[in-house]
Amino acid sequence: MNANTPPAIGLRQLEIRLRQDLSWLEWPAKSWVPPRTFAGEPVTDVVIVGAGMCGLAAAAALKGLGIANLLVLDKAPAGREGPWVTFARMETLRSPKQLTGPALGLPALTFRAWYEAQFGQDAWNALGKIPRRQWMEYLTWYRRVLDLPVRNDVELLAVEPGPEELLTLRLREAGAERVIRARHLVLATGRDGLGGPFVPEIVSGIDRKLWAHSSEALDFEALRGKRIGVVGAGASAMDNAAEALEQGAGSLDLFVRRKDLPRVNKFTGIGSQGVVHGFAALPDEWKWRFLDHAMKAQTPPPRDSTLRVSRHPQARFHLGSPILSLEERDGHLVLTTPSGAYPLDFLILATGFQVDLGLRPELAAFAPFIRFWKHRYTPPTGLDNAELANAPDLGPGFEFQEREPGSCPALSRIHCFNYPAMLSHGKLSGDIPAVSDGADRLARSITAGLFSEDRETHYAALVAYDTPELLGDEWTVAPHSAASG
Template sequence: MSAQVANGTGLDALEKRLAEDLSLLELPAKPWVPERMHDGSTVRDVIIIGAGMCGLAATAKLVLSGINNVVAYDAAPAGLEGPWATFARMETLRSPKSLHGPALGLPQLTFRAWFTAQWGADAWASLDKIPKHQWMDYLIWYRRVLALPVQNGVRMTAIVPAGDLIALDLEGAQTGRVYTRHLVLATGRSGLGGFAVPDFLKDVDRRYWAHSADDIDFTALKGKRLAVIGAGASSMDNAATALESGAESLDLLIRRKEMPRINKMTGIGSQGVVHGMHQLPDAWKWKFVDYTATTQTPPPRGSTLRVSRHANARFLLDCGINSVQEDAGELLIDTTQGLLRYDFLIAATGFSNDFSGRPEFTSLAPHIRRWADGRYTQNMGTPRANLLESPDLGPAFEFRERVPGTCPMLAQIHCFNDAAMLTHGKVSGDIPAVSAGAERLVRGITAALFASDVDTHFANLVAYDIPELQGDEWTDSTPLLKKDTAL
């Protein structure tokens, strides 16, 4: 680190180069959105809920575009936004280190620039995968170097209409009601619905099981017989963490007869996928997502080896779960491989798009149009419940009404999270294309803000009266012309 700083390639030098690049590009753009007031308070142009990677990218793009009356709220303390320092239990990221992520087309804002500024090109060349804690450190720097307007410890509890505005009720470090013209839900993997819990667990006491995204006390699982549901990345990461914390034994209960091995979407990753997927007919969108759901995404090789190196770990394939019940202080699990007993179970069963269960979305949920509301047709393929629950979004990630006219404010609420995948592709949840997603989102918000204030912008056009010519730049030759004509 010190050698890099001495050579002028430390973070200070990087930040100076970034500032120069921004200046050359005239960024941030000059503010252009007229100020709005409501009940004596300034109305925000945009409020972002969530300050993880997607929330930061959206906030940065808004500010750079001259929409500077914005704020991002996150319920977590500073430095704990998103999954990286909480329920993401992998050792490294899955994504290749070279992806530019949320850099928004600015080379000096990439992870690679941040890393090499501190540890040099040789360290970069020898780096295999990005350690997850280092990715979180990078996002903290990203927020700081761009001076993004983020407020931590603030939770949104309700969304209600207020004329042509959106009113939000807040609690925590900021309380009360605030108003905004547009709302961006950058709520990550949990999207709109939260945890997906299998029916066989819904009546089981929570003392005996946890969801993989819960705040799990792994030290309390030392010496316990554990089961983990699933064969995905989250399953492996939680299983490995439990084994490393001293679990007596651990079984991975895997419904499939074989482990998935090929990451299909990675194989076709391209700018065509990023910018073309959301333009496809609906049948093709469904076909892509349905096929990848059928083939499934394998867990990373490193994560799987992290589990299998433990002699007390078992991979139980073709092991579907019929029922789970408490029995004499234990879990008795009836599987297709017979009855199994455990002390504790971790359900790595993902997340749901069923937004009807979230109290903060109570006013919206009945009105949000889903793919099940006519966009999906039977000739598309398997009617998967989690896809049918997906919101049917507009071109700027905005919600659409199930019944036109019943909830107009949905057009100003943007679903910039994992739930947008079926409509927009993977541009609002994963590292590879988040910059493209943020640009698509902000282009739409920019156009909507300009259109809604078009009267003001035209009035400004008419009122603008600063002359470029002072009147002394030329001589009026008309009198001479008339004299010559007379001759």
């Protein structure tokens, strides 16, 4: 350790410092939302589905604004929320280590503060990028230190409008179903929050034991010595290929439709507070142009992830190799591209995700009424983009909007705080850099809505408030006297 470098203070001291910061900021604000009941049961003001990074940031922002009647649900066990220790298989995060992520403007809540408290400043300076599992440890600490109301092993089965101006949520918990009522619902459900994995038709009819999507749980040890194929050119493709190779795959063929791997991460080049705060205010045609250009350029896989694959001699990159056919023969696969046929024992599809409400039965009651960008905007010739066309058209608080006005008013109480919100709001609800800004925008909108809905109650409280600040003994009234002439 450098003699001039302060020692690691330890998490306990950091938490003391954070509690002091929160106290000075009067965080959280006092609870102010009038309690509600329905049929004798309490109503929850806001339910958040998903306790990953976005869900935790949203919960912290709402709690900070005095919304105490709050509940966060996640179907995963504690410590396994989000992708970080499940289907994410990279060694380190892509984002630069110094980004403040979900810290909500609080220095002592940043990953850097958490890391330096334990390992010291020299270790921080020496750190390249954040190890993936360590990021999950940080999020677990974030949840604990802010005392966020998360309940694990709870699955949302269905959402229905009503009764009155409420939402009915049907849940499965501990093997039993139950119903709760909520005023607002936030879907912090990640990349596949409005759909699921994109699976190309070419695997239709192929035995399921011979292929998997990259988002699934995979037994890489069972693939030891096998001939593995991976379809895709993004980060997920490289990470799954590397994992298979490191677990002893006999061979690894990576099939890429493009003639070259994408080289430039477009949004990194224009990342700024201007984009964070200005994107949502752009005219439709400019929102579309920005994202269409970035998507068609594609995001390159991280250099480290690509090198993690190429250092294995049994790895082969096949560029300009779209899949022409896929056949099942004698218990294995034969994949054909313009370059030839390749026998494989297992195929991993790193083909991303899609918006498809048919894959989200919990939203079935609302699906026919949700407005998408294809209902809002027709792009010029040459800018067709199915992924953007199927993005939800969201309001200023990430809320769904009706395809036909008046058809389903309850949609305004469901907030899409996940990756498909990008065309409406920019990259505020799926990636690390601006998640605090997204959570703040969401929380302020819900806060304003709750206050407006309860305005009669708040007005009655204003009228009834009668605690005096002056007691009448603070002054003496001057005696009346005749005016002097």
